[in-house]
Amino acid sequence: MSGLATDGPMVECRGVTKSYAKGDREITPLQALDLEVPSGDFLALMGPSGSGKTTLLNLIAGIDRPTSGSLKVGGVELSTLSRAALADWRNAHVGYVFQLYNLVPVLTAYENVELPLLLRPVSRAERHRRVEAALHLAGIADRHDHFPRQLSGGQEQRVAIARAIVTDPSIIVADEPTGDLDEASAGAVMRLLVDLCDTLRKTLVMVTHDVRCAAHAKRTLHLEKGRLVGEATRHAEGR
Amino acid sequence: MRQAVRRVAVIAVAICCVAWGVADSLAGHAGDRPPDIAGMMKPELFPGAVEVSEAVAKGKPGEMIALRGHVPAKDGFDASRAIFRLEETPTADGVTPASDRPVATVRLVSAAGEPLKGSVEQQQRLKAGAEVFVLGTVRSGDGKAAVEVDAVALHVPRGGLPPGFFLKEADPAAKDVSEARTQPLKVGQDVTLRGRIGGGTSPFVAGRAIFTIVGRALTPCNEKPDDHCGTPWDYCCDSKAEIVANSVTVQIADPKGQPLRTSMKGRRGLRELSEVVVVGKVTAVGGEGVVVTATSIAVAR
Amino acid sequence: MRLIPFDYAVRNLGRSPLRLALSVGGASVVVLLVIVAAGFVRGMELALATTGGRHNVMILGAGSEESVERSEIPASTPSLLEASVPGIRADAGVAYVSPEVHAMMPVECESTGAARQVMMRGVTPAASLVHEQVRIVEGRWPIAGQGEVMIGAASATVLGVPSAALAVGGRVRFDGRSWEIVGRFASPGTIVEAETWIPLADLLAASRRETISCVIVTLQPYDEASGEGAEFADIDAFTKTRPDLELVAMPERDYYGALARFFGPVRLVAWLTAALIATGGLLGGLNTMYAAFASRIRELGTLQALGFRRAAILWSMVQESTLATTAGSLLACAAGVWLLDGVAVRFSMGAFGLVVDQQVILVALASGVALGVAGTLPPAVRCLRPPIPEALKAA
Numbered sequence: 008m009s010g011l012a013t014d015g016p017m018v019e020c021r022g023v024t025k026s027y028a029k030g031d032r033e034i035t036p037l038q039a040l041d042l043e044v045p046s047g048d049f050l051a052l053m054g055p056s057g058s059g060k061t062t063l064l065n066l067i068a069g070i071d072r073p074t075s076g077s078l079k080v081g082g083v084e085l086s087t088l089s090r091a092a093l094a095d096w097r098n099a100h101v102g103y104v105f106q107l108y109n110l111v112p113v114l115t116a117y118e119n120v121e122l123p124l125l126l127r128p129v130s131r132a133e134r135h136r137r138v139e140a141a142l143h144l145a146g147i148a149d150r151h152d153h154f155p156r157q158l159s160g161g162q163e164q165r166v167a168i169a170r171a172i173v174t175d176p177s178i179i180v181a182d183e184p185t186g187d188l189d190e191a192s193a194g195a196v197m198r199l200l201v202d203l204c205d206t207l208r209k210t211l212v213m214v215t216h217d218v219r220c221a222a223h224a225k226r227t228l229h230l231e232k233g234r235l236v237g238e239a240t241r242h243a244e245g246r
Numbered sequence: 247m248r249q250a251v252r253r254v255a256v257i258a259v260a261i262c263c264v265a266w267g268v269a270d271s272l273a274g275h276a277g278d279r280p281p282d283i284a285g286m287m288k289p290e291l292f293p294g295a296v297e298v299s300e301a302v303a304k305g306k307p308g309e310m311i312a313l314r315g316h317v318p319a320k321d322g323f324d325a326s327r328a329i330f331r332l333e334e335t336p337t338a339d340g341v342t343p344a345s346d347r348p349v350a351t352v353r354l355v356s357a358a359g360e361p362l363k364g365s366v367e368q369q370q371r372l373k374a375g376a377e378v379f380v381l382g383t384v385r386s387g388d389g390k391a392a393v394e395v396d397a398v399a400l401h402v403p404r405g406g407l408p409p410g411f412f413l414k415e416a417d418p419a420a421k422d423v424s425e426a427r428t429q430p431l432k433v434g435q436d437v438t439l440r441g442r443i444g445g446g447t448s449p450f451v452a453g454r455a456i457f458t459i460v461g462r463a464l465t466p467c468n469e470k471p472d473d474h475c476g477t478p479w480d481y482c483c484d485s486k487a488e489i490v491a492n493s494v495t496v497q498i499a500d501p502k503g504q505p506l507r508t509s510m511k512g513r514r515g516l517r518e519l520s521e522v523v524v525v526g527k528v529t530a531v532g533g534e535g536v537v538v539t540a541t542s543i544a545v546a547r
Numbered sequence: 548m549r550l551i552p553f554d555y556a557v558r559n560l561g562r563s564p565l566r567l568a569l570s571v572g573g574a575s576v577v578v579l580l581v582i583v584a585a586g587f588v589r590g591m592e593l594a595l596a597t598t599g600g601r602h603n604v605m606i607l608g609a610g611s612e613e614s615v616e617r618s619e620i621p622a623s624t625p626s627l628l629e630a631s632v633p634g635i636r637a638d639a640g641v642a643y644v645s646p647e648v649h650a651m652m653p654v655e656c657e658s659t660g661a662a663r664q665v666m667m668r669g670v671t672p673a674a675s676l677v678h679e680q681v682r683i684v685e686g687r688w689p690i691a692g693q694g695e696v697m698i699g700a701a702s703a704t705v706l707g708v709p710s711a712a713l714a715v716g717g718r719v720r721f722d723g724r725s726w727e728i729v730g731r732f733a734s735p736g737t738i739v740e741a742e743t744w745i746p747l748a749d750l751l752a753a754s755r756r757e758t759i760s761c762v763i764v765t766l767q768p769y770d771e772a773s774g775e776g777a778e779f780a781d782i783d784a785f786t787k788t789r790p791d792l793e794l795v796a797m798p799e800r801d802y803y804g805a806l807a808r809f810f811g812p813v814r815l816v817a818w819l820t821a822a823l824i825a826t827g828g829l830l831g832g833l834n835t836m837y838a839a840f841a842s843r844i845r846e847l848g849t850l851q852a853l854g855f856r857r858a859a860i861l862w863s864m865v866q867e868s869t870l871a872t873t874a875g876s877l878l879a880c881a882a883g884v885w886l887l888d889g890v891a892v893r894f895s896m897g898a899f900g901l902v903v904d905q906q907v908i909l910v911a912l913a914s915g916v917a918l919g920v921a922g923t924l925p926p927a928v929r930c931l932r933p934p935i936p937e938a939l940k941a942a
């Protein structure tokens with residue numbers, strides 16, 4: 008379904024630099040960064056505010072482009088894709104989970120999850136089946152006809168996660184998915200993500216400030232001033 | 247939703263196609279009714295239409311051409327197909343025996359290029375002796391005596407000019423209108439007058455064989471230096487009284503004295519400021535106006 | 548390109564009832580003004596276009612083709628025409644040949660003192676033959692030499708007085724004399740209704756002239772089989788046989804149709820006013836829409852992140868506001884049909900009614916749609932411009 012090459016790392020960054028020209032000053036949130044994320048990995052990105060975590064995540068998710076360097080996701084060189092091709096690629100291969108859920112307020116939970124599927128040549132019945140399955144996996148099937156304003160933050164994030172997985176993407180990126188949640192909801196959301204990673208064999212890259220969240224990941228990388236610092240921390244394998 | 251719309255559209259198109267087909271086949275098998283040529287008929291003549299002899303001499307296959315002529319008195323129409331013949335309109339002077347006149351064969355064809363079925367005789371004023379204007383493409387021609395034309399449009403004047411109305415040669419003894427009008431003209435008087443078509447913004451009348459001509463005593467605006475008048479034939483630099491005193495109205499009339507129901511503009515190159523020699527009779531004098539009913543006209547070069 | 552469901556656009560309308568009310572209300576006000584302008588122009592055009600009989604030809608003085616009031620032709624013209632042109636319609640030996648004088652004159656309504664320029668038409672009984680549209684709705688035809696006039700149904704509008712002030716039996720003043728109103732006539736949808744008709748002899752005396760303005764004849768339609776009847780060309784040819792009379796012939800409808808061109812500047816002003824008001828409305832709309840879209844930038848970024856093309860999102864936004872303005876336009880059209888259609892307006896030639904017909908409705912709806920599109924594109928494009936990462940950070 009995903010159509011991406013399964014051998015080789017899912018994400019492969021080689022000398023990725025991202026810089027913004029601000030007048031005569033240049034800000035470089037990412038500096039010659041090398042990173043590999045193998046398929047099926049659950050990677051947590053940590054680091055102080057402004058260290059470039061979101062920037063890196065956006066590059067991997069194909070909603071931004073590196074200034075220089077090579078960035079391959081699933082074997083596809085993203086920097087060579089056109090704007091339109093990148094949009095189609097995103098729709099087919101990436102699930103994005105946002106800190107603030109970013110659900111469309113005028114659509115119900117069901118319709119929000121259905122949204123990315125509308126871009127696919129999928130029949131209505133097939134769409135229905137997939138949306139229900141995604142809502143079920145995210146544990147929010149009972150609230151499918153509720154609007155976002157009728158849901159709690161944790162529930163909203165579940166809907167957002169359902170929306171991220173409904174297209175069966177090869178990689179899921181999440182930017183502080185628990186940043187706005189209380190501890191209990193945060194724990195539940197993290198367990199859901201871990202489950203998805205395990206059962207659906209998805210590659211997951213997550214940015215977080217919370218060490219307890221990072222603890223759920225298979226490995227954690229630290230970013231500081233646009234560079235990866237220190238060694239990746241391996242967590243207990245038997246988790 | 248989108249699929250439903252598409253399905254409805256497809257069905258609608260299909261229904262239209264079927265309806266079209268049925269209508270088409272009905273029309274195609276409607277028996278031996280005369281061909282429907284009303285759509286080809288135009289209310290006005292085609293200005294600059296050439297005589298049959300010129301069409302024969304110059305018409306090249308594939309070219310568009312406008313020609314005029316008369317349907318011969320005998321054997322003018324094909325009995326079963328929409329084909330008729332036009333022969334050279336004889337002039338009042340150079341008389342040619344009918345057998346030597348150049349002939350144009352006019353075909354009214356279907357979209358497929360085949361002549362329509364049924365004779366067109368007595369259709370839309372087409373009949374033996376009728377004056378006919380044809381606009382069409384030359385199909386073939388021998389360059390000498392015959393040409394074949396596929397018509398796209400026809401005009402048959404309601405009151406066609408009689409054959410032999412135009413003269414080849416202008417009478418050199420013709421009097422200029424201005425000169426003739428120095429003496430009062432009387433009803434019944436025979437005249438041969440030379441003048442230029444003009445005397446108003448529209449000296450012709452669309453659909454009627456009538457126009458006004460002006461004598462040499464007046465100069466049209468375009469022959470005056472520094473004049474940029476768009477309608478120089480209206481002699482607008484002269485007073486209306488002056489124009490009336492130097493002009494006559496020329497008409498080609500039916501037996502009742504009413505102008506024939508056909509346009510003169512565009513025939514044999516006639517247009518505003520064309521110089522003509524008119525042979526005819528004064529038939530009316532009203533106030534300062536004089537009407538000459540013409541029996542023949544020569545276009546002076 | 549895959550589009551965003553129409554539903555999304557519809558539901559977005561419900562986000563802010565206040566904004567929806569503003570868009571719908573604003574659009575309906577603007578469109579109503581467009582309807583006034585279009586109804587005015589259309590009413591004037593239609594009144595001029597339908598004035599005149601289908602088989603009528605007007606013979607007037609050469610050079611006066613644009614205003615018959617200036618025309619002077621010999622009083623002998625009607626009899627000449629009758630004698631020279633076969634095919635003029637005749638009933639029981641009476642030919643449809645109407646000699647007329649047209650003159651603009653200041654007319655005063657005696658009961659109110661209101662005075663305005665009125666188109667006066669001096670007529671003989673033959674006028675009732677050639678002007679088939681004219682019907683006497685009250686009273687009778689005026690008799691020459693008795694100081695009598697007949698007024699058109701729109702006269703009250705022309706003079707700016709209540710219609711009771713011009714009832715049969717009332718009096719008007721012109722040429723320093725008082726005249727009795729003995730009849731009222733209607734000629735629906737034409738500008739003839741704004742005229743005052745008086746016997747030809749009386750008007751000739753009042754305007755101290757011997758010439759008439761024009762002759763109007765009704766032709767018997769030409770029949771090819773019998774050769775009976777006449778066409779415009781026959782009258783045109785007649786004028787050529789008498790160059791000394793300096794006549795021109797025009798189909799009566801063409802004469803009034805040409806007047807429409809003469810009023811081009813008036814139409815321009817009407818359209819310009821409507822355009823200015825529409826521009827004002829548009830600027831207000833732009834502001835509202837910008838505020839609405841700016842609060843949605845993060846959502847717009849999300850849709851792009853999910854893979855929707857910007858053009859698809861833009862289309863949805865255009866649908867959204869066009870829906871609102873179209874609803875407003877429909878309200879305006881309904882109001883236009885109920886309230887504006889037929890409302891009488893004065894203009895220099897007389898009076899006519901505003902016309903709200905299919906064409907005006909079409910113009911109104913089109914301007915509503917244009918308002919929606921033009922009001923959406925700039926703010927929508929602006930809100931779609933930030934790169935996705937920036938949009939996702941928006942408040």
Ligand SMILES: Nc1ncnc2c1ncn2[C@@H]1O[C@H](COP(=O)(O)OP(=O)(O)OP(=O)(O)O)[C@@H](O)[C@H]1O
Pocket residue numbers: 027029034035036054055056057058059060061062063937
């Ligand atoms: N569009 C931009 N123009 C200029 N500078 C930018 C832009 N986007 C990000 N930056 C800069 O890049 C740097 C990295 O930003 P980024 O959002 O990746 O940080 P972050 O690690 O996600 O921080 P936080 O933990 O606070 O979310 C910051 O210094 C920021 O100011």
Ligand SMILES: [Mg+2]
Pocket residue numbers: 060061062182
């Ligand atoms: Mg961040």
